Amino acid sequence: MLNMNFVTKTAAATALGLALVAQTAWAETKIRVQSVIPLSADETIMLQDFAKDVSDLTNGEVVFEVLAAGTVVGVQETLDAVDSGLIEGGFAWTHYWSGKHPAAMLFGSPVAGAGVGMDNIAFMSWFLYGGGKELYDQLWDEMGVNVKGFMLQPAGPEALGWFKEPINSMEDFRKYRFRTPPGIPGQTYKDIGIASVAMGGGDILPALEKGTIDAAEWCCPKPDSVFGFQKVLKHYYLQGLHQVVVNADIYINKDVFNSLTPLQQKAIEVAANASLMKSMAYRIRENGLALDKLVNEDGVILHDTPVDYFSEYMNAANKALETNAAENAFFKTVWDSQKDFARTAIPFWAGSQTSNANLGRAYADQLKKK
Structure with missing residues (x-):
């Protein structure tokens, strides 16, 4: 005769096992990402x-929790904290x-489009199809992280500031203490006689208000206005090379x-590639x-x-690139890759984009006349 007690226990054990399997399959991995x-x-x-795309693609199995700058470590310690595992992720500019x-x-x-005329779209072409991604993956090993x-x-391109x-x-530019990005772009400003001061984005407005600096760049109209630079400065220059x-x-x-x-892992890669376009x-x-x-409501001019900015900055940027290539083998490898890509890609891309630039400029001029 069938032992019903045994059947009941067996069914319960099977259900528990299936529940555990399901729980394991749907276990959530949380990745805390501290922004700078x-x-x-x-x-x-x-x-x-991007985080939502990853969550959607993995049915909620991988969740990114975005933390504000300084939540766990200071901005400058972000990469080291990811390296050590103190936080699972970080968000910054490399x-x-x-x-x-x-x-x-x-x-x-x-700096200055790597000295070979790359804009952000051409850079993406090099990164995705010109060998850039493989070198990018190698960079972390070169850093030892x-x-x-x-x-x-x-x-x-980012605004001059x-x-x-x-x-x-x-000559007018050199009168100002100017917030710049860190690294070679900022050093290039020093090389042409600008009093360059590197600092994080969240520190710029307080520094302007205190007079620690009296001119600044960050990015572009929307991010700049979010930081509130228009509250203290009214003269804005869109064209920059740094x-x-x-x-x-x-x-x-x-x-x-x-x-x-x-x-x-593939979901993260796919979401990252989508983020490039989005x-x-x-x-x-x-x-x-x-x-x-900014122009029509906030009084920004x-x-x-x-004109003399472009030649001075470009010449100094090329010298900086050549110096670093001579001193560091991996730097030279990456820069050579960008130059090899640019030799054929940039003449095509720059030439074809001239029509777009002229068309856009003509329309912008029409708007000014209305």
């Missing part, structure tokens, strides 16, 4: 969008870590990344709206950058 900027910044908003390796600049903000990086948010008074020449290309990235502790399933599209719309408000 406030949660209100546009870049952090786009990071949250040129922030140029002190660990000079080649970080060639990925985060290749236990990190897996993903490029998320290309931008550029904000000033108290109009600048009509480099960050014609700039990329914000997410860094994940490599042990944490390797613990994910291949499908979860962030460029987002920025064009948001920066256009922000610039319109838009200027063209002095």
